[in-house]
Amino acid sequence: MDRILRWLSVLTSFVVLLVVLMGALVTNTGSADGCGATWPLCYGEVIPTGAHKETMIEFSHRAVAGLAGILVVVQAVWACIKFPKRKEIKFMTISSVFFIVLQALMGAAAVIWSQSSIVLALHFGISLLSFASTLLLTILIFEELSFRKRMIPDISKGMTWNYILLSLYSYIVIYSGAFVRHTDSSLGCLDFPRCNGEWVPDLYSRAGIQYIHRTLAGLIVIWLLITIIIVLLRYKREGYVLNGTLIAFLCVVLQAISGVIVIYSRMELPFVLMHSLFVTCFFATLTFVVMIALRRKEKRY
Template sequence: MLKWLRFLGVATSIIMLIVIIMGALVTNTGSAQGCGHHWPLCYGQVVPDLNSDHTWIEFSHRAVTGIAGILIVILAVWSWILYSKVSWVKFLCIGTIFFVVLQAVLGGLAVIWPQSSFILALHFGISLISFATVLLLTLIIYEQSKWKAVIAPPLSKGFRVNLVLCFIYLYIVIYSGAFVRHTDSSLGCLDFPLCNGQLIPPLLSRAGFQYTHRLLAGVLVIWLIINFIHAFRYYRNSGWVYWLTLLSILITLCQAASGVMVIFTRMQLSFLLLHSFFVTLLFGALSFLLMFAIRKTKAL
C-alpha cells in the first residue's frame, strides 16, 4: 500500500504541473472565456459542445483541475491517516487542499466577474504554491516509507535565512512576470537586452513593466549563482543542497532563454508554455531548499 501512496504522490505532482501548463495555455490563447461567464459548468452544461478551440482548451483545463483536486484530497487524507504525527504532514495536507480550492475559486471568479491584473497574476502564484505543497508532501512520504531518513542538511543559520529570503524573492519575480502577462506587456519591449532601443524605458508603461521584470529576474540569477558557489564551497557533501542549487541555475537559464525567445518570436505559444514550465520547476526546486532551510534535524 505504501508503494501505491508514493505512486499517488508522484502522479499528483505531475498532474498539478500539467494543470499549471494548461492554465498558461488558457491565458496565452485567450481562452479564459471559452466557457462564457459560466462556472463551474461550461455554458450551463456539464459537457458542452466542443466546437470551438477556446471552449475545448478551457473545458479541458477545468476537467484536469477537477481530477487533480480529487487526487489531492485522496493523497492528503491518506497521508494524514498514516503520518499525522510527522512534522509538516498536517500543515501540508491542509495546504494542498486549501490552495487547490483557492486556485479553483480564483479561476472561477475571473470567469464570472472581470478581475484586475493584480488578482489575475495572483492566480498563477497560488497555482505554484498548490504544486509545491503536493511536491513536498510527496517528498515526506518517500522519507517515511522508503528512505527511512529525514533530509535535514546541517546548514548554517545565515544560509538558512538566505534560502528563505531567496524563495520569497522568487515569488515576487514570478508575480511580476504574471503581472506582465496579464497587462499584455509581454511585448512591451521588442528587443533584448535593450528595451525598444532604450537602456531604461518609462517605468509606468507596458515597456516599463517588462523592464522591471527583467531587472528582478536578473537579480535572481545572480542570487542563485551565489547560492550555488556557497553550496559548492561548504555543502558539497550534502547532495540535495548542492544539486538543487545547481539545478536552480540551469532551470533559470532555460527560463530566461525561453523568455528572450518569447520576444524574438513575438510570443510564439511553445516558448510561452516553456517559460511557464521552467518557472514551475524552479519553484519546485526552491521549495525543497526552503523545507531544508526551516525544518529541524530529526531522525526517524
C-alpha cells in the first residue's frame, strides 16, 4: 500500500502541474470563453458537442482540473490516515485541498461573472500555491516512506528568514507577471533589455507594466545570486538547501530566457508555456527550501 501511495502522490503532483499549464494554455489561446458563461457544464452540456478549438481546450482544462481535485482529496485523506501525528503533513493536506478548491471556485467565478485583470492574475497565483502544496505533501510522504532520515538543516535564523522573504517577494513578482498577461501587456516592450528603444518607458502604459515586471524579476536573480554565495560560503554541507537554491536559480534563469524569447517570437505558444512551466517549478522549489529551513527550530529546541 505504501508503494501505491507514493505513485498516487507523484501522479497527483503531475496532474496539478498539468492544470497550471493548461490554465496558461487557455489564457494564451483565448479559450477562456470556450464553454460560454456556464460552469461546470459547457454550453449547458456535460460533454460539449461543438468541435471548436477553444471549446475543446477549455473543456479539457476543466476535465483535468476535476481529476486533479479528486486526486488531491484522495491523497490528502490517505496521508492523514497514514501519518496522523505529522503536523507538517496535516498542514499540507489542508493547504492542498484548500487551494485546489479555491482555484476551482475562482475559475468558475471568472467564467460566470466577468472578472478584473487583478482577480484573473490572482487565479494563476492560487494555482501556483495549489501545485506547491501538493508537491510538498508528496515530498513529505516520500520522506516518511522512503528516506532514511528527516531533512533538518543547520542554518541560521537569518538565513531562514531570507528564504521566507524571498519566497514572498517572488510570489508578488509572479503575480505581476500574471497581471502583465491579463492586461495584454506581454508585448508592451518589443525588445530587451531596453523597452521599445527606451531604458525607462512611460510607466502608465502597457510598456510600463511590462517594464515594472522586468525590474522586479531582475531583483530576484540578484537576490538568489547573493543567497547562493552565502550558502556556498557557510552552508555548503547542507545539501538540500544548497541544491534547492541552485535549482531555483536555474529555473529563474530559464524563466528569464524564455521570457525574452516570448518577446522576440511575438508570443509563440510553446515559449509562453515554457515560461509558465519554469516559473511554476521555481516557486515550488523555493517553497520546498522554505519548508526545510523552517525545521531548524525543531532541531534546536
